[in-house]
Amino acid sequence: MKNVRTASLLIVSFLLGLFTVSFMIGCSSDSGDEGGNNAPAVDGGHDADGHDHDGEDHDHDGEDHDHDGEDHGDDGEDHGDDGEDHGDDAGAEAGETSQSDAPAHTVEWAQWGGSSSRNNVPVGFNIPIEFDVGDFNRETGEWVTGSGTNIRWVSRVGSQTYGNPVVADGKVFVGTNNSGGYLARYPSSVDLGCLLCFDEATGELLWQHSNEKLPTGRVHDWPLQGICSAPLIEGDRVWFVTSRGTVVCVDSEGYRDGKDDGPETAPLARLFDIRKGENPETDTFAPAVQALNNGEVNDTIRAAAAKAGFELSEEVAVEADAEKKQWTLSASVGGHDRQVVVKTIGPKLSVFKIVTTDDVLEADTIWEYDMMGQLEVSQHNMCSCSVTALGDILFVNTSNGLDETHINLPSPDAPSFIAMDKNTGEVLWTDDSPGANILHGQWSSPMVAEFEGVPQVIFAGGDGWVYSFKADAGTDGIPELLWKFDANPKESKWILGGRGTRNNIIATPVAYDGLVYVAVGQDPEHGEGVGHLWCIDPNKRGDVSPQLAIDVASGDVIAHQRLQAVIEDDGQVARDNENSAVVWHYSEHDQDGDGEISFEETMHRSCGTVAIKDDVLYIADFSGLFHCLNAKTGEPHFTYDMFAAAWGSPLIVDGHVYIGDEDGDIAIFDFGPENKEPIDELNMRNSVYSTPIVSNNTLYICNKTHLFAIAALEEADQAADDAGE
Numbered sequence: 231m232k233n234v235r236t237a238s239l240l241i242v243s244f245l246l247g248l249f250t251v252s253f254m255i256g257c258s259s260d261s262g263d264e265g266g267n268n269a270p271a272v273d274g275g276h277d278a279d280g281h282d283h284d285g286e287d288h289d290h291d292g293e294d295h296d297h298d299g300e301d302h303g304d305d306g307e308d309h310g311d312d313g314e315d316h317g318d319d320a321g322a323e324a325g326e327t328s329q330s331d332a333p334a335h336t337v338e339w340a341q342w343g344g345s346s347s348r349n350n351v352p353v354g355f356n357i358p359i360e361f362d363v364g365d366f367n368r369e370t371g372e373w374v375t376g377s378g379t380n381i382r383w384v385s386r387v388g389s390q391t392y393g394n395p396v397v398a399d400g401k402v403f404v405g406t407n408n409s410g411g412y413l414a415r416y417p418s419s420v421d422l423g424c425l426l427c428f429d430e431a432t433g434e435l436l437w438q439h440s441n442e443k444l445p446t447g448r449v450h451d452w453p454l455q456g457i458c459s460a461p462l463i464e465g466d467r468v469w470f471v472t473s474r475g476t477v478v479c480v481d482s483e484g485y486r487d488g489k490d491d492g493p494e495t496a497p498l499a500r501l502f503d504i505r506k507g508e509n510p511e512t513d514t515f516a517p518a519v520q521a522l523n524n525g526e527v528n529d530t531i532r533a534a535a536a537k538a539g540f541e542l543s544e545e546v547a548v549e550a551d552a553e554k555k556q557w558t559l560s561a562s563v564g565g566h567d568r569q570v571v572v573k574t575i576g577p578k579l580s581v582f583k584i585v586t587t588d589d590v591l592e593a594d595t596i597w598e599y600d601m602m603g604q605l606e607v608s609q610h611n612m613c614s615c616s617v618t619a620l621g622d623i624l625f626v627n628t629s630n631g632l633d634e635t636h637i638n639l640p641s642p643d644a645p646s647f648i649a650m651d652k653n654t655g656e657v658l659w660t661d662d663s664p665g666a667n668i669l670h671g672q673w674s675s676p677m678v679a680e681f682e683g684v685p686q687v688i689f690a691g692g693d694g695w696v697y698s699f700k701a702d703a704g705t706d707g708i709p710e711l712l713w714k715f716d717a718n719p720k721e722s723k724w725i726l727g728g729r730g731t732r733n734n735i736i737a738t739p740v741a742y743d744g745l746v747y748v749a750v751g752q753d754p755e756h757g758e759g760v761g762h763l764w765c766i767d768p769n770k771r772g773d774v775s776p777q778l779a780i781d782v783a784s785g786d787v788i789a790h791q792r793l794q795a796v797i798e799d800d801g802q803v804a805r806d807n808e809n810s811a812v813v814w815h816y817s818e819h820d821q822d823g824d825g826e827i828s829f830e831e832t833m834h835r836s837c838g839t840v841a842i843k844d845d846v847l848y849i850a851d852f853s854g855l856f857h858c859l860n861a862k863t864g865e866p867h868f869t870y871d872m873f874a875a876a877w878g879s880p881l882i883v884d885g886h887v888y889i890g891d892e893d894g895d896i897a898i899f900d901f902g903p904e905n906k907e908p909i910d911e912l913n914m915r916n917s918v919y920s921t922p923i924v925s926n927n928t929l930y931i932c933n934k935t936h937l938f939a940i941a942a943l944e945e946a947d948q949a950a951d952d953a954g955e
Contacts, residue, residue, distance in 0.1 A: 339925035340398035342460040342616035343839065346678035347741040350841045350881050354924040356942040357884040359898050361929075363915055363938060373936065382928065382939040383433035386410045387426060390454050390919075391932050392877075394616070397925035398463035399482050401436060402428045404937055405470070407456030412438050413591055414539025415501050415583075423457040423473025425593070427484065430926070433939060437484035439593035441472045442500070449634040450475070450602075450609050458614040459675070462624075467596070469624055469652060475602040475613040477626055477650065481594040485587040492595045498571060498582035499592060501538040504530060506577040518579055522548055522557045522572060531581065535570070540583055542570075564588070597655040601628050605648070605660065608633065608640040610671035616738070618687075620678045620701045624652035625687045630662075631671035636726055642666040647676070647689045647697070649704065659704030661697075663714070667792040668692035669724050669734045670753060679741035681768045686712060688746060688768070690735035693790065694718045695775075696748055698768060715811060716775035717750050717764055720796040720804035728756020732794065733835060737879075742842040742861060744768075745813060749849060751835040754877060758853045761835045765813040765864060774811035777804040814864030816857075821866055830855060830869045839879040839921075841887075846903055850876035850889050858903055867903035878921040883929075890918030894933055914938070 343350050364378025373384035393405025405425050411418030412426070412435050423441035428434060444451040451473055461470035466482045481491045490496070507513035514530045521528035525548045535542050543562035550557050559570040569584045585592055601607040610631025617626050630644045645660035646668070664672070672692035678701050679686060685701035694717050700710040722732040733750035740747045746766040752759065766774070779788040782801045796802045818827045834853035841848050847861040854874050858867040874893035881888040886909075887899040894916050897908040916933035923930050929940040 337925070338398040338463075339396055339923050340463040341396055341618060342394050342675060343677075343738065343740070344923075346618040346620065348618075348675075348677045348738050348839060349740050349742055350839070350879055350921060350923065351843045352881075352883055352924045354883040354927055354929075356927060357886065357924055357929050358940055358942050359886055359910065361912060361940050363913075363936075366915070371935070380940055380943055382941045382943065384939070385426075385428050385433040385435070385937045387932060387935060387937050388424065388454075388456055389935055390456065391934055391937075392455070392458040392614075392919045393425075393932075394460040394878075394920045395923055395930045395932055395937060396460050396463060397430060397923070397928075397930065399466060400430045401463075401482060402430050402433075402930065402937070402939070403461050403463065403468065404428075404932060405457030405459055405461075407454050408440070409454075409935070413440065414537070415499065416440055421453055423451075423455075425457055425461060425468075425470055425472075425480075427468075427482070427593075428937070430928075430939075433937070435591070436486065437591050437593050439472075439478065439480060439595070440499075441474045441476075444474055448611065450611070450613075452611045455612050458612055458673075460616040462617050462619060464619070467652075469617050469619070471613055471615045471617060471626065471629075473612060475600065475607060475609050475629070477599045477601065477617070477624070477655065479596045479598070479652070479655065481596060484594050485585075485590050485592065488587050490585075490587055490594060493597075496584045496586065497595060499585050499589070501540055501570070501581045501583055502534045503581070504534065504579040515577075515579055519574065523550065525550075527559060531572075535581070540568075540570070599650065599655045599657070601626075601648075605644055605657075606641045607644045612671075612673070614673045616675040618676055618678050619652055620685055620687070622652055623658065623701065623703060624650040625676040625678060625689075625701070626650060627672055627674055627676060627689055629672050630664075631668055631692060636670065639666055639668055642668075646672055646691060647699070647709075649687070649709065657707075659707050659709045661699065661709055661711075663697050663711070664691040664693040664695065667790055669694060669732070669792065672734070674735050675738045677739040677741060677746075679746075679768075681741075681744060684712070686768060688739045688741075690717075690737070690739055690748060692734050693792065694732060694734050694750060695790070696735070696739060696746070696764075696766065698746075713768070713771050713774045713811065715764070715766055715773075716777075716790070716795065717748065717762060718795070719762075720777050720779050721794070721798070723794040724792070728752050728759060731760050733759070733761065736837045738839045740840050740842065741768075742840075743845075745861075747840045747842070747847070747861070749833070749836040749838060749840070749851075751837050751852060754837060754852055754875065756835075759835045761817065761833045761851055763816040763833050763836075763840075763849060763857075763859075763864075765815075765861070767811040767813050770809060770811040772809055773807065774809055775807055776810050776812050776815070778807045779803075780805050813862075816859060816864045816866065819866050821869070829853075830871060831866075833857065837877050841880040841882045843882045843901070846901070848880040848882065848887055848889070850878070850880065850891075852876065854891065856880075856889055856897065858906075860903070868906040870897070870899075870906060870908070872897060877919040881922040881924065883924045888922045888929075890914070890920070890922060890931065892917045892919070894918055896922065896931065 358380040361380040362378045365374040388406030389409035391406040395404040408422035409418050425439040427436045459471050461468045468480045468482050506515035518530050527546045547560040555574040557572045566588045571582045573580045607628045607630045609629040613629040615627040626648050633640050645662045646664050647661045649658045674690035677688045686698045687701040688698045696715040698712045718732045723730045724732040736751045737749045746768045749763045779796045796804045818832045834851040836851040838850045842861045845861045847859045850856050854872045856870040872891045874891040876891045885901050890896050894914045895911045897911050899908050914933040918933050920932045931938050
């Protein structure tokens with residue numbers, strides 16, 4: 231057990247911003263155009279649409295990383311949905327079946343929280359409570375194959391991983407950055423947002439969806455944060471939100487099925503750039519252009535293409551398009567006929583391959599919707615939402631937020647919540663309920679459940695309110711608002727940098743037994759502060775907040791005010807709401823009855839999402855406390871101090887509870903309110919910012935740099951042998 235509290239969490243968060251890990255990984259490929267890792271060919275990290283990223287700050291040199299709003303916890307982390315209820319019902323079965331009756335395989339975990347109800351309580355059997363992650367090669371950062379205990383496989387992800395893994399269709403998906411450097415055209419030195427797809431059985435990389443940094447820089451796309459959300463998988467379709475503020479649908483098979491399921495126009499994928507030099511004697515730009523104009527490809531282009539894993543044949547046909555200032559090259563690459571498009575974009579020559587089914591490590595994109603371009607959304611530091619769905623309707627939090635001043639809201643009329651046709655990407659309805667009252671950013675994820683026969687989609691807004699809409703296609707582009715709930719005391723106040731008491735909501739709402747559960751919090755870099763955990767009755771309508779803000783002189787209800795809902799000096803008061811939907815509220819509780827409230831008797835700000843089974847609720851807060859409560863009454867059973875910040879959420883499975891922390895420890899408890907101390911704490915060799923999950927009797931845990939598939943190997947191997955007899 232740890233016996234010292236981490237010094238200042240603010241300092242820790244700051245230092246984490248300074249600390250980056252960039253390992254080089256070799257990856258074997260079936261494709262002729264992707265090889266091992268190389269240094270950047272000439273230039274990297276640019277948009278396929280020609281945007282120049284050189285204006286943004288890509289140095290990771292330890293300058294002020296107070297980015298005030300990146301979503302590191304289970305905001306960005308926790309999300310997804312497969313349309314099936316693999317949450318509460320599945321969780322109810324777990325632990326009630328003897329291990330002798332355990333099936334060889336159980337349900338998949340195809341979105342954040344397993345189902346649209348978001349309760350991380352899967353079915354699993356023989357899930358290890360003893361494991362050791364093994365050894366790593368200090369020089370390469372690679373896991374030493376076969377080392378450790380109960381480790382089925384280990385795969386490199388990025389250097390900062392906040393996206394939660396999901397498992398479906400024989401594959402494991404996780405959002406991260408590009409420090410793994412799996413694609414030759416994007417070595418690990420090039421910063422990207424990546425969705426990685428691994429083989430569930432072996433951990434082999436199958437494909438990668440790559441997202442170059444936005445040209446606007448850290449205000450919209452903070453360096454090294456990558457994709458902080460989790461995807462939704464149904465059948466062979468994958469939906470997720472990228473670091474570029476786009477909603478994307480891809481084929482889970484990628485190009486390995488030999489088909490391009492995307493639009494008719496083949497997508498372009500950047501290979502490299504050649505920049506114009508100031509010294510004519512050393513400039514490589516002008517000679518390359520001159521050669522292309524002469525119908526030739528010079529050595530500079532050939533060498534750069536080879537470094538990008540796309541070695542051109544000796545014979546190359548060059549077709550010029552003077553009007554577009556571009557050339558199309560036709561050549562043989564790895565024994566396949568391929569085409570390359572070369573464009574003059576300002577002071578550089580940008581070279582793209584036309585993606586084909588030969589590019590098996592690339593993602594096969596079916597449709598993509600640009601929320602920034604189409605809806606004028608302005609995300610703060612990052613876009614992070616784990617989408618979910620009901621039928622053919624996809625629900626998305628847009629992440630609309632403040633600009634770099636942390637005061638101005640660039641797009642107050644842009645929607646915060648949208649519904650889309652998941653098959654086509656068409657927007658069905660939008661809602662901007664938080665309006666100009668967004669406090670910082672919006673990084674929570676939606677939850678969908680049916681209450682008393684009414685399907686509801688529940689969003690946590692950046693103004694600290696919870697909003698419920700009827701989960702349908704809306705009418706004339708407008709959804710039906712069912713209820714709204716202010717999750718902060720009316721007198722609480724928002725002060726820049728986390729110095730106030732008013733919070734936004736990063737956690738994902740959870741549905742359990744007809745009720746809704748959600749905690750408030752702030753960007754972890756704002757440090758510790760007072761928090762609140764609510765249990766809400768979703769069957770009321772209208773403003774169901776605990777209290778209403780009232781103008782004393784007129785007796786009228788005051789419209790919501792951004793920084794402080796009730797200002798007493800202005801003649802305003804908070805009065806109990808007769809229509810309140812509060813079932814219970816947990817912020818502090820004198821558990822030992824000494825008449826004082828200690829640190830351990832307080833609910834603090836949280837990124838965490840609750841997990842509930844058999845009316846026992848678990849949640850971690852950012853101050854490192856792990857709380858266990860009665861889910862029906864809010865009465866606390868116990869609080870355990872992990873002595874390290876918790877960014878993720880608990881997992882309840884197979885009679886145990888797992889929770890990770892910033893020190894990289896996984897605390898494992900026997901399930902139940904009487905079990906107040908962990909049976910063990912196992913270290914993952916690096917910080918754990920995501921949430922453990924279970925699928926098909928395998929435990930998956932991501933630390934910052936690696937994804938671990940953990941299973942009871944002897945039992946699993948024996949079962950496989952028995953099945954083969």
